[in-house]
Amino acid sequence: MSRQANRGTESKKMYWYLPFISPTASLHLMNSELFTLTYGALVTQLCKDYENDEDVNKQLEKMGYNIGVRLIEDFLARSNVGRCHDFRETADVIAKVAFKMYLGITPTITNWSPAGDEFSLILENNPLVDFVELPDNHSTLVYSNLLCGVLRGALEMVQMAVDVKFAQDTLKGDSVTEIRMKFIRRIEDNLPAGEE
């Protein structure tokens, strides 16, 4: 009885272990310029293909979502992160583990809403925009919108419906890049049709 109680507190105490980078990270590291430039080529192509920026934003988000739903598996397999108990923990994992692992940066977490269901990620230097200058005629383009899709897609796979959007962007003259995340609801496990 007492032993079980012990275990309970223990599991609560060490809820996740924070690897700065995963043990296998060096195997996976690559030149980030390749990623940055490829992303740039993609945005350029989309701007040619679609007439307005809104459609480009939407398409980028969609592609990000597709990436996110796969990336989460890679993430869970390579980091030692288990299930998060609340949104604050999720925020920590995203900023300190996921961003660090995939983009090599650690955004800061700020602006918590009183209810604790909303926060901001502040990116000092967004690697996606390394060589980018936005022309005047694309003022509504959200260049790094892929990131929003990635975050949304990845969190959806761990049963969290989250709203993600850019609140500030250095490309548009803001001093920092800010991603605003809002927790909407927990997605319930659905049993496959025909099963009780």
Next chain:
Amino acid sequence: MADEALFLLLHNELVSCVYKSAEQGEGENGRCVTKLESMGFRVGQGLIERFTKDAARFKDELDIMKFVCKDFWTSVFKKQIDNLRTNHQGIYVLQDNKFRLITQMSAGKQYLDQAPKYLAFTCGLIRGGLSNLGIKSIVTAEVSTMPACKFQVMIQKQ
């Protein structure tokens, strides 16, 4: 430094996005390949500018091809080209026995028909790189058994 999983997933999305938009529209296969190739071209141009920043001046064409096979390939795919062959008349064959973008797909003949989609971007990458080093070329790729593939570079004389 970024993580390679990101690039691999982005590349997959790139391919499926280009092909999906073609399905809804005219559905010409050739144009999709061209589109991917031209994206690769732009990326190749940018990359070679960054990678040759500190490199010594190249002696000749072969020297450039060696640079592409060793340094360029290592920076992009983290391994060297396994075999470089040439007829000394402007045709080079670069063979990669374990090409990164298709290693995850299969190790044999399964999905062979899908392979060209995943090579177009890299063909452009090579062509763009060479073009910024002053070499005009045509790059094609062929696969007989995945994940090995061969890139053929035909130099165009001015």
